[in-house]
Amino acid sequence: MQSTSFSVGSKGMNGIFVSFEGIDGAGKSTHIHTLAKCLEQQGRVVTLTREPGGTPLAEQLRVLVLNEPMDPMTEALLVFAARREHVCQVIVPALARGEVVLCDRFTDASFAYQGAGRGFDTAILSQLERWVQGTATFSGTAGEHAFVQPDLTFWFDLPAQVAASRLTNARSPDKFEAQSKEFFDRVSQGYALRLAADSQRFARIDANQTQDAVWNAVQQVARGRGLLQ
Numbered sequence: 001m002q003s004t005s006f007s008v009g010s011k012g013m014n015g016i017f018v019s020f021e022g023i024d025g026a027g028k029s030t031h032i033h034t035l036a037k038c039l040e041q042q043g044r045v046v047t048l049t050r051e052p053g054g055t056p057l058a059e060q061l062r063v064l065v066l067n068e069p070m071d072p073m074t075e076a077l078l079v080f081a082a083r084r085e086h087v088c089q090v091i092v093p094a095l096a097r098g099e100v101v102l103c104d105r106f107t108d109a110s111f112a113y114q115g116a117g118r119g120f121d122t123a124i125l126s127q128l129e130r131w132v133q134g135t136a137t138f139s140g141t142a143g144e145h146a147f148v149q150p151d152l153t154f155w156f157d158l159p160a161q162v163a164a165s166r167l168t169n170a171r172s173p174d175k176f177e178a179q180s181k182e183f184f185d186r187v188s189q190g191y192a193l194r195l196a197a198d199s200q201r202f203a204r205i206d207a208n209q210t211q212d213a214v215w216n217a218v219q220q221v222a223r224g225r226g227l228l229q
């Protein structure tokens with residue numbers, strides 16, 4: 001296990017940026033909240049947030065993206081527009097204050113859902129990623145930093161079939177949750193590609209285990225990376 005210390009964030013800001021990914025039904029939400037509590041008990045200030053969303057405007061965009069049928073490029077532009085607001089208003093300021101940012105989904109979700117799932121052009125997604133996460137145009141605290149990217153990304157990997165059976169009893173499905181098993185197989189492949197391209201950043205968690213076993217795996221990674229004591 002890599003034992004990189006996060007005492008100084010890799011982007012020159014003091015905070016630590018952690019994202020959580022996986023197909024719908026992979027079970028990441030419980031673990032994000034538990035990790036937030038553990039970090040707070042250890043004296044860290046935590047900003048717990050999500051995408052699409054995290055600001056009033058981005059939450060409005062979330063409602064549209066999750067519920068309205070739209071052209072794939074419109075969808076991609078809206079998730080990145082929401083991200084830009086979120087990065088500028090919430091993530092960069094929290095990192096500059098030295099906080100731990102725990103973010104339920106980030107750009108890997110756009111590559112997995114819009115890219116691999118929908119088949120939208122990943123070259124355009126890469127360009128949007130550079131624009132939206134590039135800090136050259138940020139005013140204020142993070143002006144001199146090049147790029148906002150998670151220091152650590154947990155990928156909760158679960159077969160689409162198992163995730164679907166977990167979602168069966170859930171509330172009425174949104175636009176994505178209603179997609180086919182084949183769609184989610186492609187989304188998982190999209191996450192696998194992102195991991196292959198940036199394996200240092202990613203921690204793959206086998207989510208096809210009991211909740212306790214998944215939490216143990218999360219804790220082990222968090223300790224190994226110096227996030228949890």
Ligand code: TYD
Pocket residue numbers: 024025029051052066079104105106107109110111113114176177
């Ligand atoms: P999710 O994070 O699963 O929230 P909840 O647990 O409340 O359902 O829902 C967000 C949905 O948005 C999910 O289906 C994936 C999708 N999404 C994208 O398609 N692209 C993105 O860039 C992001 C951040 C999310």
